[in-house]
Amino acid sequence: MNIWVLCIGFAVAVLAIFTVRIAAQWERIIILRFGSFHRVAGPGLYFTIPFVEHIALRADQRVMLTGFSAEETLTSDLVPVNVDAAVFWMVWDAEKACMEVENYYDAVSMAAQTALRDAIGRKSISDVTVHRDKLDQELRDKIEEKASTWGVSVISVEIRDIVIPKELQRDMAAAAKAEREKDARIVLAEVEKDVAAMLLEATEVYRKDEMAFELRSMHLLSEGVKESSGTLVIPSAYSEGFKREKPAKE
Incomplete structure (x- = not known):
């Protein structure tokens, strides 16, 4: 009797080894039955029939x-x-x-x-x-x-x-430098164009208003004296140009 129990226990253990399986959380198991696709198992516990089903692939679904x-x-x-x-x-x-x-x-x-x-x-x-x-x-x-x-x-x-290639790297670096210099020259030309337009506008204003021109001249003289830490002496006759004639009383 004990021998039969041992034999049955051994058979169950062997059957469990070939039948009970575990798939990880990221695994999907492809099971074929008699050579044809049967099902996808996993994750967790799954069972296979010995000699009838076999595992064709354990697919990892992680990145x-x-x-x-x-x-x-x-x-x-x-x-x-x-x-x-x-x-x-x-x-x-x-x-x-x-x-x-x-x-x-x-x-x-x-x-x-x-x-x-x-x-x-x-x-x-x-x-x-x-x-x-x-x-x-x-x-x-x-x-x-x-x-x-x-x-x-x-x-x-x-x-x-x-x-x-290294020789091509040097050529590409030179081309990139030339392109940057070209862009810088274009920007500088646009700035000079804007400055010229503003100077032309200022010239037109000074031409129409002599007092504005004289005030601008004095401002430039003052700025020059500040930079050289000198002293600016303005003749009294120079200030007479800023006096406006009063309208005659009737």
Whole structure:
């Protein structure tokens, strides 16, 4: 009797080992029955039938990070660049991730690398280096277009580093400096134009009003004396010009 109890207990223990399973909070388990898709299990406790059901995939639904790069890739203006980037993605449909692609992790990595090379080949070196945000969005859309059929959602793509030849870096720095000098000259020319217009307006005022012109002259003399810490002596005859003639009484 004891032997039968031990045998039954041993059989139950073995059955429990192959039947009772636990999935983590972030896991989804793809279970096949006789080779065909049956259900998605998890998280928590789930059961499988030995020799009838088996686990095809344990899909991790946390946000994943995959780094990828494009080395010695030519831009549209034939400049070789090395670009490093990273894509953030997650599995939203575990069934598709199992049934539609052999290895969804490798597939995402390859799709990202292909999209990066294609995007660089259609852009100039200035577009690649200056408009990184647009390149990030373009890559995200391209990768999402392919990965969505595998049950994968692309959260974002970020360009980490762009390396261009050193001789081209010097040329780009010189071009940027020339562009800044050009902008500065344009601003200076606009300021001089405004100043000239104001001087022309002031000249017209002084031409019509001699007293205003004399007051301005005295102000300039006073400012010059202040800067040189000198003394300004004004002849009494000079002040007579400011006296206005009183109207004659009838």
